[in-house]
Protein backbone atom coordinates (compact mmCIF):
# COMPACT_ATOMS: atom_id res chain seq x y z
CA UNK A 214 0.00 0.00 0.00
CA UNK A 215 1.27 3.47 -0.69
CA UNK A 216 0.10 6.71 0.85
CA UNK A 217 1.43 10.02 -0.36
CA UNK A 218 0.98 12.82 2.15
CA UNK A 219 1.50 15.49 -0.51
CA UNK A 220 -1.46 14.19 -2.49
CA UNK A 221 -4.32 16.16 -1.07
CA UNK A 222 -7.90 15.09 -0.71
CA UNK A 223 -10.58 17.70 -1.18
CA UNK A 224 -13.84 17.60 0.71
CA UNK A 225 -16.65 20.08 0.25
CA UNK A 226 -18.92 21.16 3.07
CA UNK A 227 -21.85 23.55 2.65
CA UNK A 228 -19.68 26.63 3.22
CA UNK A 229 -16.07 25.74 2.61
CA UNK A 230 -13.66 23.38 0.96
CA UNK A 231 -11.40 21.28 3.19
CA UNK A 232 -8.13 20.26 1.57
CA UNK A 233 -5.71 17.95 3.23
CA UNK A 234 -4.38 14.57 4.13
CA UNK A 235 -4.63 12.63 7.35
CA UNK A 236 -3.20 9.19 8.01
CA UNK A 237 -2.03 8.25 11.50
CA UNK A 238 1.74 8.27 11.89
CA UNK A 239 2.31 9.71 8.38
CA UNK A 240 0.87 13.21 8.32
CA UNK A 241 -2.18 15.27 9.16
CA UNK A 242 -3.00 18.71 7.78
CA UNK A 243 -6.38 20.19 6.92
CA UNK A 244 -6.36 23.45 5.00
CA UNK A 245 -9.39 25.73 4.85
CA UNK A 246 -8.44 28.27 2.16
CA UNK A 247 -11.66 30.33 2.58
CA UNK A 248 -10.74 30.96 6.20
CA UNK A 249 -7.02 31.49 5.53
CA UNK A 250 -6.03 28.72 7.93
CA UNK A 251 -4.66 25.23 8.30
CA UNK A 252 -5.13 22.75 11.12
CA UNK A 253 -1.84 20.94 11.86
CA UNK A 254 1.16 20.89 9.55
CA UNK A 255 2.29 17.27 9.28
CA UNK A 256 3.19 18.03 5.68
CA UNK A 257 3.57 21.31 3.88
CA UNK A 258 2.48 21.21 0.23
CA UNK A 259 2.79 24.50 -1.66
CA UNK A 260 -0.95 25.08 -1.28
CA UNK A 261 -0.35 25.65 2.45
CA UNK A 262 2.02 28.58 1.92
CA UNK A 263 -0.53 31.40 1.48
CA UNK A 264 -2.37 30.41 4.66
CA UNK A 265 -1.67 32.92 7.43
CA UNK A 266 -3.02 31.02 10.44
CA UNK A 267 -1.84 27.57 11.52
CA UNK A 268 -3.39 25.71 14.47
CA UNK A 269 -1.24 22.97 15.97
CA UNK A 270 -3.09 20.33 18.00
CA UNK A 271 -0.03 18.67 19.58
CA UNK A 272 3.65 18.04 18.97
CA UNK A 273 3.68 14.56 17.45
CA UNK A 274 5.68 14.57 14.23
CA UNK A 275 2.80 13.52 12.03
CA UNK A 276 1.06 16.81 12.98
CA UNK A 277 3.94 19.19 13.69
CA UNK A 278 6.80 18.11 11.47
CA UNK A 279 6.43 20.90 8.88
CA UNK A 280 5.63 23.84 11.14
CA UNK A 281 9.07 25.41 10.68
CA UNK A 282 9.10 24.42 7.02
CA UNK A 283 5.90 26.40 6.48
CA UNK A 284 7.56 29.43 8.03
CA UNK A 285 10.80 29.10 6.06
CA UNK A 286 9.14 28.29 2.71
CA UNK A 287 6.97 31.38 3.04
CA UNK A 288 10.06 33.51 3.49
CA UNK A 289 11.87 31.73 0.68
CA UNK A 290 8.98 32.34 -1.73
CA UNK A 291 8.72 36.02 -0.84
CA UNK A 292 5.54 36.03 1.27
CA UNK A 293 6.01 39.08 3.43
CA UNK A 294 3.37 38.67 6.13
CA UNK A 295 4.29 36.58 9.16
CA UNK A 296 2.09 33.52 9.54
CA UNK A 297 0.82 33.03 13.08
CA UNK A 298 1.19 29.61 14.69
CA UNK A 299 -1.33 28.88 17.43
CA UNK A 300 -0.39 26.01 19.70
CA UNK A 301 -0.89 24.70 23.25
CA UNK A 302 0.70 27.28 25.59
CA UNK A 303 2.94 24.60 27.16
CA UNK A 304 4.65 24.09 23.78
CA UNK A 305 5.68 27.65 22.99
CA UNK A 306 9.10 27.54 24.65
CA UNK A 307 10.09 24.22 23.10
CA UNK A 308 8.80 25.38 19.71
CA UNK A 309 11.14 28.40 19.95
CA UNK A 310 14.04 26.14 20.89
CA UNK A 311 13.21 23.86 17.98
CA UNK A 312 13.25 26.84 15.59
CA UNK A 313 16.66 27.87 17.00
CA UNK A 314 17.99 24.32 16.74
CA UNK A 315 16.91 24.09 13.11
CA UNK A 316 18.63 27.39 12.34
CA UNK A 317 21.81 26.11 14.06
CA UNK A 318 21.57 22.84 12.19
CA UNK A 319 21.35 24.69 8.86
CA UNK A 320 24.08 27.16 9.88
CA UNK A 321 21.76 30.09 9.22
CA UNK A 322 23.57 33.40 9.77
CA UNK A 323 22.25 35.18 12.89
CA UNK A 324 21.22 38.21 10.80
CA UNK A 325 19.06 36.00 8.57
CA UNK A 326 17.25 34.20 11.36
CA UNK A 327 13.60 34.72 12.07
CA UNK A 328 11.59 32.99 14.74
CA UNK A 329 8.06 32.06 13.74
CA UNK A 330 5.30 33.95 15.48
CA UNK A 331 3.96 31.51 18.09
CA UNK A 332 0.80 32.20 20.06
CA UNK A 333 0.17 29.86 22.98
CA UNK A 334 -3.47 29.12 23.71
CA UNK A 335 -5.08 27.73 26.86
CA UNK A 336 -8.37 25.88 26.87
CA UNK A 337 -11.05 28.54 27.19
CA UNK A 338 -14.65 29.12 26.26
CA UNK A 339 -13.94 32.73 25.38
CA UNK A 340 -13.11 33.04 21.68
CA UNK A 341 -10.20 35.28 20.68
CA UNK A 342 -9.60 37.26 17.50
CA UNK A 343 -7.43 35.84 14.72
CA UNK A 344 -4.36 37.79 13.60
CA UNK A 345 -5.57 38.56 10.08
CA UNK A 346 -9.29 37.80 10.09
CA UNK A 347 -11.57 40.10 12.02
CA UNK A 348 -14.60 38.08 10.96
CA UNK A 349 -13.35 34.95 12.74
CA UNK A 350 -12.62 33.92 16.31
CA UNK A 351 -10.99 30.84 17.83
CA UNK A 352 -11.24 29.02 21.11
CA UNK A 353 -9.25 26.00 22.25
CA UNK A 354 -10.46 22.96 24.15
CA UNK A 355 -8.48 20.28 25.98
CA UNK A 356 -8.38 16.80 24.46
CA UNK A 357 -6.83 13.58 25.80
CA UNK A 358 -3.87 12.18 23.95
CA UNK A 359 -1.31 10.19 25.93
CA UNK A 360 -0.73 12.87 28.56
CA UNK A 361 0.67 15.28 25.96
CA UNK A 362 -0.38 18.92 25.90
CA UNK A 363 -3.06 18.57 23.23
CA UNK A 364 -5.78 20.96 22.13
CA UNK A 365 -8.67 21.00 19.74
CA UNK A 366 -9.84 24.27 18.19
CA UNK A 367 -13.19 25.78 17.33
CA UNK A 368 -13.34 28.51 14.69
CA UNK A 369 -16.31 30.88 14.92
CA UNK A 370 -17.91 33.25 12.46
CA UNK A 371 -17.93 36.56 14.25
CA UNK A 372 -20.16 39.56 13.66
CA UNK A 373 -21.85 42.35 15.51
CA UNK A 374 -25.63 42.42 15.43
CA UNK A 375 -28.04 45.17 16.32
CA UNK A 376 -29.42 44.61 19.84
CA UNK A 377 -33.07 43.53 19.82
CA UNK A 378 -34.22 46.60 21.77
CA UNK A 379 -33.06 48.87 18.92
CA UNK A 380 -34.42 46.75 16.08
CA UNK A 381 -37.33 49.07 15.20
CA UNK A 382 -35.51 52.38 15.40
CA UNK A 383 -34.83 54.32 12.20
CA UNK A 384 -31.22 54.64 11.04
CA UNK A 385 -31.06 58.32 12.00
CA UNK A 386 -31.90 57.58 15.63
CA UNK A 387 -29.47 54.68 15.73
CA UNK A 388 -26.70 56.92 14.45
CA UNK A 389 -27.59 59.53 17.07
CA UNK A 390 -27.47 56.95 19.88
CA UNK A 391 -24.18 55.56 18.69
CA UNK A 392 -22.33 58.75 17.73
CA UNK A 393 -23.76 61.40 20.05
CA UNK A 394 -24.85 59.46 23.12
CA UNK A 395 -22.17 56.76 23.13
CA UNK A 396 -24.71 53.94 23.41
CA UNK A 397 -23.54 50.46 22.39
CA UNK A 398 -26.28 49.43 20.00
CA UNK A 399 -24.79 46.13 18.83
CA UNK A 400 -23.82 42.87 20.48
CA UNK A 401 -21.22 40.25 19.53
CA UNK A 402 -22.38 37.06 17.87
CA UNK A 403 -20.06 34.07 17.56
CA UNK A 404 -21.35 31.11 15.57
CA UNK A 405 -19.28 27.93 15.87
CA UNK A 406 -18.23 27.01 12.35
CA UNK A 407 -15.53 24.32 12.43
CA UNK A 408 -14.10 22.28 15.29
CA UNK A 409 -10.86 20.37 14.75
CA UNK A 410 -10.18 17.81 17.47
CA UNK A 411 -6.63 16.60 16.71
CA UNK A 412 -5.58 13.27 18.23
CA UNK A 413 -7.71 12.26 21.20
CA UNK A 414 -9.47 9.40 22.89
CA UNK A 415 -13.25 9.54 22.71
CA UNK A 416 -13.13 10.92 26.27
CA UNK A 417 -11.71 14.17 24.89
CA UNK A 418 -14.82 14.46 22.72
CA UNK A 419 -17.25 13.48 25.47
CA UNK A 420 -15.78 16.13 27.78
CA UNK A 421 -16.33 18.90 25.24
CA UNK A 422 -19.99 18.69 24.26
CA UNK A 423 -19.93 22.23 22.82
CA UNK A 424 -17.97 21.04 19.77
CA UNK A 425 -21.13 19.40 18.45
CA UNK A 426 -22.63 22.87 17.98
CA UNK A 427 -20.07 23.49 15.23
CA UNK A 428 -21.41 23.17 11.73
CA UNK A 429 -18.40 21.01 10.83
CA UNK A 430 -16.43 18.77 13.18
CA UNK A 431 -13.17 17.18 12.09
CA UNK A 432 -12.56 14.23 14.38
CA UNK A 433 -9.89 11.59 14.45
CA UNK A 434 -10.96 7.98 13.96
CA UNK A 435 -7.70 6.04 13.98
CA UNK A 436 -9.11 2.62 14.82
CA UNK A 437 -11.80 0.96 12.74
CA UNK A 438 -11.53 -2.80 13.12
CA UNK A 439 -14.03 -4.45 15.48
CA UNK A 440 -12.34 -5.59 18.72
CA UNK A 441 -9.75 -2.79 18.80
CA UNK A 442 -11.78 -0.45 21.04
CA UNK A 443 -9.67 -0.86 24.19
CA UNK A 444 -6.44 -0.62 22.18
CA UNK A 445 -7.66 2.69 20.75
CA UNK A 446 -8.22 4.13 24.23
CA UNK A 447 -4.87 2.80 25.47
CA UNK A 448 -3.02 4.40 22.57
CA UNK A 449 -4.76 7.75 23.01
CA UNK A 450 -7.00 7.49 19.97
CA UNK A 451 -10.65 7.09 19.00
CA UNK A 452 -12.36 3.96 17.70
CA UNK A 453 -15.21 4.35 15.25
CA UNK A 454 -17.54 2.26 17.47
CA UNK A 455 -17.01 4.63 20.43
CA UNK A 456 -17.48 7.68 18.22
CA UNK A 457 -20.69 6.33 16.71
CA UNK A 458 -22.00 5.47 20.20
CA UNK A 459 -21.27 9.04 21.33
CA UNK A 460 -22.98 10.60 18.30
CA UNK A 461 -26.08 8.45 18.83
CA UNK A 462 -26.19 9.34 22.50
CA UNK A 463 -26.07 13.04 21.65
CA UNK A 464 -29.34 12.75 19.75
CA UNK A 465 -30.77 16.21 19.11
CA UNK A 466 -27.74 17.83 20.82
CA UNK A 467 -25.77 16.86 17.73
CA UNK A 468 -26.10 20.04 15.68
CA UNK A 469 -23.18 19.47 13.31
CA UNK A 470 -24.21 19.00 9.71
CA UNK A 471 -20.88 17.44 8.72
CA UNK A 472 -18.60 15.21 10.75
CA UNK A 473 -15.32 14.49 9.02
CA UNK A 474 -13.49 11.36 10.10
CA UNK A 475 -9.72 11.45 9.67
CA UNK A 476 -6.35 10.07 10.89
CA UNK A 477 -7.08 6.48 9.95
CA UNK A 478 -4.52 3.84 10.80
CA UNK A 479 -2.04 3.38 7.98
CA UNK A 480 -2.46 -0.39 8.19
CA UNK A 481 -5.77 -0.04 6.32
CA UNK A 482 -6.14 0.68 2.61
CA UNK A 483 -8.66 3.34 1.54
CA UNK A 484 -10.95 0.52 0.33
CA UNK A 485 -10.85 -1.14 3.76
CA UNK A 486 -11.53 2.19 5.48
CA UNK A 487 -14.60 2.72 3.30
CA UNK A 488 -15.82 -0.80 4.07
CA UNK A 489 -15.34 -0.46 7.85
CA UNK A 490 -17.18 2.86 7.80
CA UNK A 491 -20.02 1.46 5.69
CA UNK A 492 -20.41 -1.41 8.14
CA UNK A 493 -20.32 0.69 11.29
CA UNK A 494 -21.91 4.04 10.53
CA UNK A 495 -25.65 3.67 11.11
CA UNK A 496 -28.21 4.81 8.58
CA UNK A 497 -29.25 7.93 10.53
CA UNK A 498 -25.67 9.31 10.52
CA UNK A 499 -24.69 8.47 6.93
CA UNK A 500 -25.60 11.86 5.47
CA UNK A 501 -23.47 13.70 7.98
CA UNK A 502 -20.34 11.57 8.18
CA UNK A 503 -17.64 12.07 5.57
CA UNK A 504 -14.22 10.49 5.35
CA UNK A 505 -10.99 12.38 4.68
CA UNK A 506 -9.43 9.80 2.37
Ligand SMILES: [Zn+2]
Pocket residue numbers: 237238241273275276412476
Ligand atom coordinates in the same frame (compact mmCIF):
# COMPACT_ATOMS: atom_id res chain seq x y z
ZN1 LIG B 1 -1.38 11.58 14.88
Ligand SMILES: [Zn+2]
Pocket residue numbers: 271273358412
Ligand atom coordinates in the same frame (compact mmCIF):
# COMPACT_ATOMS: atom_id res chain seq x y z
ZN1 LIG C 1 -0.53 12.14 18.19
